[in-house]
Structures are given as C-alpha cells and as structure tokens.
Amino acid sequence: MASKRLHLHICEQLRELVEILQDPSPPPICLPHDTQTGSADPNQMSNAEDHGEVPNDAAPRFHLEKAVSHESLVIGAIENAFKHMDEQIERERASQHLPGGCCALAAIYLMGKFYVANAGDSRAIIIRNGEIIPMSREFTPETERQRLQPGLFPALLRPELLGKEFTHLEFPRRIQPKELGKKMLYRDQNMNGWAYKKIEEDDLKFPLIFGEGKKARMMATIGVTRGLGDHDLKVFSSNIHIKPFLSCFPEVRVYDLTQYEHCPDDVLVLGTDGLWDVTNDKEVAGVVMEVLTSYEPNDPCRYTMVAQELVVRSRGVLKEHGWRLANDKLGSGDDISVFVIPLGGPGNYA
C-alpha cells in the first residue's frame, strides 16, 4: 500500500511539470501569478498562461541567475514526493495503526531517462552488456558519516536531544571504565584522521555511531539513516527520538537510456536488502545472464523468471539446519523483493 501511495505522490509532483518538461527551452525561473503548480490540477496552469498576465521568465534577464535543467526539476519533484509521503505517514500513523518505517527505492521512467530514487538499504544496479552500473548506494551510519556528523551539530547544541547519554566522539571500539585516564584513538565530527586523547568520564558514554559496515548502528538502534516513517522511534529504554537524525530524502541517480543501444539482455535490477545481504552485484549479474540465455529473447516471461530465481537463490533451501544457500551458508532472513526491468524492450537480438 505504501508503494502505491508513494507512486501517487510522485505522479502528483510530476503532473504539475508536464507542460514545462515538454517545452524544450530551459524551465522558467519564475511562473506568473496564480499559476497552480502547487495544486494537483494541471488545467489551471495552462489557463493562467493563457491570460498572459506576466511574461514568462525563461530568458535569463538577471546577472546572477542559475541555470536549472529539466532533469533537476524531475529530481526535485521526486524528492518532494518522498517528503510528502513521509508527512502522510506521520499524519496517518495513529489512525492506520502503523507506527513503523521502511526504506524506499523507486525507478521512474520519464522522457528517455530512468530516475532511480533511493532512501534506505535497498539497492539498484543496471547490467548492460555484462557491465555492472550501480544506480544507488546504501545509506548506513558509516556511509553517511559525512551527512550525519554535521547533522550532529544541533545535537551538540541541544544536549536534551542527545539525552546526555551519547558521546559525539568516535572511538575504534567501546571504552571500558577501567581504561579511564589512558590514551585512546578518537576522532571528532570534523576529522577524517585519528588522534590520541586521554579518556575522561564523558567518553564512556555510548557513541552515536557504533560498529562497522552492515553492523553499524546509530544510537545503538537503527542501521539505516534514510527512509520513510519511524516518526515515533526512540532509542531503546530512553526518551530520545531517532527521527531528527533520519532523512526521508532519496538520492536520485539518472540514467539516460538514449545514450546507448540496449539489447534485450540489458536490465535494471531493484532489490531489497534481503537480496543484497547474501548476493553481490557480480552474482546477480551471473544469474541474470544465466536465466536470460535459457529463454528466447522475445519471451516476456524471461525477466520475471530472473527475479524469481534471484529471490529463490537468496532465500535458499530448507534443510535440517534452516534455510541454506547453494554454498551452505544461511539464506537471507530479511524480506527479499526483486524487480527486473528490461532496458532494451522485448525483441530479437541484433
């Protein structure tokens, strides 16, 4: 249901741009009075323009005027759609009894381009002629250190937010009380390198970001730093809200389909962490190749079969000691959703 709502929000944002995007000249910096880009009714907009009240600002008439591309308008629309979705979840969480949150990964095809928007730990890759092109990156406390650390600044200014229970300093591991007075490696939010400092009482507090890679956690609670919802999430057994440290804004990557000739084996693969936890990019590309070549290039089922095979392989087979992968490692315990979208369209090989 959430994905349908997000779909609606994205449509709503884009609908208002239809006329501007169809016009090959740069988007107008300023629209005339009463233009209803803020509403969901595209008709009003053309009305306003028909009135011809104020000339359109398309031609740069100011010295310091930034050029804004059509592409960045679409990106802005998708970003705002995610924000509106997050606000809707906030409004409806009580009536819908849905206090949780989720990550979101959306692929929007518009005027020859794929816009892949990601907020969370899902992942998208394009496989083109066997080559892997990442279309998203994971947002974990580690990968987002750069964003989170300046974001911690308000926390430092407002101790009530941090609950006086966390230290903003990063240490290579937890400090033990008996180590008070020793010198330990640390870095603060401005540093990329490390230095030694004498351990004080305050340093024994729990670090805001702790752990590495998939195990990194923010405030010992969540491992994902972007996503929708989770408005009421608090640090375990405390009154500290997590939401101010989460971002609902996606990173949007753009792939221009018109720049390449795509064959029927070129695909965009979208998957949740259940897939990527146990299957890396290369393995996914291998399965794509393997399954696609076992079907005729004009068989519409072949992409569905790839997605199904990717899910099955990541889940594994139920054996005596639980779900096991082909290599006998544990199958993915997380939810596994996979989409495989053809870039070349059905057809014969060239």
Next chain:
Amino acid sequence: MASKRLHLHICEQLRELVEILQDPSPPPICLPHDTQTGSADPNQMSNAEDHGEVPNDAAPRFHLEKAVSHESLVIGAIENAFKHMDEQIERERASQHLPGGCCALAAIYLMGKFYVANAGDSRAIIIRNGEIIPMSREFTPETERQRLQPGLFPALLRPELLGKEFTHLEFPRRIQPKELGKKMLYRDQNMNGWAYKKIEEDDLKFPLIFGEGKKARMMATIGVTRGLGDHDLKVFSSNIHIKPFLSCFPEVRVYDLTQYEHCPDDVLVLGTDGLWDVTNDKEVAGVVMEVLTSYEPNDPCRYTMVAQELVVRSRGVLKEHGWRLANDKLGSGDDISVFVIPLGGPGNYA
C-alpha cells in the same frame, strides 16, 4: 609568521607519534596510563612504555574494533595542528592586533608520502609525466554546499544566529519584492533537484549562499568556507558572526611517492588563488614543462625559476590600462605565492 607557527603545530603533533609511526604493527588503539602523547615531550612516552605497566593494545582483542592506519594517524595530527593554530590565532588576536584570517595550504613529506592539507582557496597539483593530479580542491560556498547545508541546521534551530535576516532556501536568483505571490524555483538544504514554490515575505530575505563559482558568497560576506582566523568577522552592518560557518579543518590528501618512479620533471605545485584565478592547471603544467626543459635536469635553480615564471605570468606586465597578461586580460590582483617542489630529486634524466 603564521606559516612558521603552523609548521610548529604540525611538528608538535607529529613528534608525539614518532615511535608509533616507526613501529610497523598497527597503531595501538589504547596507550598505557600516563603516556604523554598529549604533551610535547616524547621522552615521557618511552619512559611509560619502559615501565611496562599495562600491555599494549596493538593486537585486536575486541569484536568491534576499527583498524586505524598509520596514515590516518598522520592525517589526524595535521587536522589537530590546524585546529590548534586556529585556537592560537583566537587567543592572540587581541595582543597581536591581528583580527583577520587566511587560508592555509601545507605539504608534509613523511615516510615516503606527501600529505597535502588544504583549508581555503589555495590549490595544489602534482604534475607527473605531463599528467595533472589534483592534490586539493577549493572550498567555496558552492563546493561546500553539502557540508554547509546540514551545518545550517543549527542556524535554523537558533534564529538569533541567522539574525532573521537570511533565508536557508536557495533560489536561482534574487527575488524582487514585486514578485511576491509568484511561483519560483527553489531548493532547500535536503534537495539536489529544484521545485516551484509560491514566493512569500520570508523568501525575500537574503540567501545564505548566493552566487556561482568564484563569485559565490556565504551570507554576502566571504567566498571561502574554510580557513584560519576570522574569529570576529561579522556579516556587513550586522551582528551576525561568520565563524560558526567556517571550518578550520583541512582536507588532507595523500600521495605515495614510493608507488611511482619520478623523473626530475615531476613536481608538486602549490599556489595561492592569485595564481589559479588567472592560470588553469593545464597552463601551469605547460609553464612547468617549458621552463624545466630550458635548464639542465641537475640545475637546482630550475624549480625556483618555474615558480618565478608562474608568478610573473599571473601578475602580467604593467601597460597603459593596468597589469595585463599575455592574452591582454587583466593580471591577478590577488596575492600570488607559488612553490614548486621536485618529486624526483635533482639528477639526470633516466
């Protein structure tokens, strides 16, 4: 004088790491009690280790322990040296009657590696076999949007800091009062794309970051977002301090000299903005090549002559209508300092 002080701070920070850096095993996460890495006296450290009070933590004994490299210790030392320099400037600005600020670019050669630390709008490049390798990047309100925008968060929380005179929204150009009620392109600190919004009274405030490229200014005041000093700098005719938005921390880039065979024409060029305002990387590389080939490879003067030539060409020649470059454009009005450091050492061509 400031450069000598910064030199001292860097030496002081590095001196404490001498023994650790000479030990090929990973830096210990934790040092024994009373180890004086915090002081300037390296002898006390070896004393403490001689006592053998507490075993050294070099071997990872904890599950979640981050590996810290020697290199990142040096980076941390340089970062802290910049911070201490900034604090010294703050302490002494009254007694020394030095209220200003400056950018800082430092190149440190240590154990086979060049560490280039940059805070400001100076620039360093390596020219190796004619190839240009950037060793720094400029820090302007535009390039640092990512750092500044989350940094603006505290400003949003504390209106008294922003003086209620600035808007955190970005518009492609200044808005005119008569445009109130129109729809204009904008983006906020979370967005990479652009969208339309109806212009309200608040949007007429001056934008925090305004302008593009070299002309971009933060709070209409400074064009550089990192540097030392400027503790008392305020927004023109206001009480708003700029310093909270400035960072004294450098970005440190590392170049491993042992990874390549360097010839006597391979150099590191450090220059202030006076050089780079009128001379681009490629032109600098051209002058380097031109001047170096006109001297014997074992002539120690040749690097000095390159630096001199770069300064002269950026200043230009005094003509009727002021200082003019070879292309008759205006010469650099800013200060021009250039260092040219050989990477291959003097010698004959191989």
